[in-house]
Amino acid sequence: MSLPLIESLDTLIVDLPTIRPHKLAMHTMQQQTLVILRLRCSDGIEGVGEATTIGGLAYAGESPESIKTNIDTYFAPLLIGQPAGNINAAMLRIDRSVRANTFARSAVETALLDAQGKRLGLPVAELLGGRVRDGLEVAWTLASGDTAKDIDEAERMLDLRRHRVFKLKIGSREAALDIAHVAAIKRALGDRASVRVDVNQAWSEAVAIRACQALGDAGVDLIEQPIPRQDVLAQARVSARSPAPIMADEAIESVEDSFNLARGGAAPVFALKIAKNGGPRAVLRSAYIAEAAGIGLYGGTMLEGSIGTLASAHAFATLSKLEWHTELFGPLLLTEDILVDVPVYRDFELKIPTTPGLGVTLDEERLQRFSRR
Numbered sequence: 001m002s003l004p005l006i007e008s009l010d011t012l013i014v015d016l017p018t019i020r021p022h023k024l025a026m027h028t029m030q031q032q033t034l035v036i037l038r039l040r041c042s043d044g045i046e047g048v049g050e051a052t053t054i055g056g057l058a059y060a061g062e063s064p065e066s067i068k069t070n071i072d073t074y075f076a077p078l079l080i081g082q083p084a085g086n087i088n089a090a091m092l093r094i095d096r097s098v099r100a101n102t103f104a105r106s107a108v109e110t111a112l113l114d115a116q117g118k119r120l121g122l123p124v125a126e127l128l129g130g131r132v133r134d135g136l137e138v139a140w141t142l143a144s145g146d147t148a149k150d151i152d153e154a155e156r157m158l159d160l161r162r163h164r165v166f167k168l169k170i171g172s173r174e175a176a177l178d179i180a181h182v183a184a185i186k187r188a189l190g191d192r193a194s195v196r197v198d199v200n201q202a203w204s205e206a207v208a209i210r211a212c213q214a215l216g217d218a219g220v221d222l223i224e225q226p227i228p229r230q231d232v233l234a235q236a237r238v239s240a241r242s243p244a245p246i247m248a249d250e251a252i253e254s255v256e257d258s259f260n261l262a263r264g265g266a267a268p269v270f271a272l273k274i275a276k277n278g279g280p281r282a283v284l285r286s287a288y289i290a291e292a293a294g295i296g297l298y299g300g301t302m303l304e305g306s307i308g309t310l311a312s313a314h315a316f317a318t319l320s321k322l323e324w325h326t327e328l329f330g331p332l333l334l335t336e337d338i339l340v341d342v343p344v345y346r347d348f349e350l351k352i353p354t355t356p357g358l359g360v361t362l363d364e365e366r367l368q369r370f371s372r373r
Ligand code: MUC
Pocket: 024, 054, 141, 143, 169, 198, 200, 249, 300, 301, 302, 303, 327
């Protein structure tokens, strides 16, 4: 039997409404935009992947439009005609001709894994060596911008048994106002919930040193990316003085960044994101670097839809330690899905599919309805 070859790559930009505005330090989301990749193979199997960022170019160096153009123009010609079942060889071909572009790479690597999983009858977690857990605890982000609304939302999530870990997006206003907002939420929730913050790089080192102390005193469990990503030494200094552990997020834009941060002692916790490392296999390389350096792991999100979320979940399910759990709630921020069966969230966890590949089926009608023309 001849080896199946990659026949085509098709990308679609899909705009989906959110349940409410989602306010981050650098951007307020009113909707979410996904790039969906369909990779078709000569054996009739199709793999799907997703590349999603936040706020166009507000968060990272790739936008939905650049991801689509770069896959169509540069990735597709490298892959068409190549063996579909050799993911190492396909990604090596991309490595030789493409710099950076980890979001686009992640969509491609995900689609190749989905196709190969379907071909072999294995879920992606099993293709990656096997799951050591069937579900992942999922944090919820409170980001309405309003303290009372955020407390109501957290209470609702606790009642529903959907989330008991809350991440608060801060950094768009004066630190003192943010600290009062966070402390009020922690007071209201008490020991019923873990409260964490994400500053999305908004503070200077001087502001961060005082603010991290106050957040630690208020009972915050984890402080994500308080200062800009570039300066590893500054991140290490803030981390050394903070009573609450610091998590690196934007600081990791590649597997090599993970190594440099680990070597520089920049943070005791890493946020793992498939989009920032180049896919579900690539993110595991960052995870293994962190593991070897004694750094705690957290399964992060770029607020992907269901495909990117489940691709992340399959990878994170294989990790021996994931002590800070995950924030794979992207699909819950959207009012619509483009899958026939939506991901299952129950008892504070996202369940990891057990069917071949990612375990997803596209809803063609909805995909067409929400695709940008
Ligand atoms: C980020 O910076 O972590 C993840 C959750 C959320 O609300 O925003 C994202 C991005």
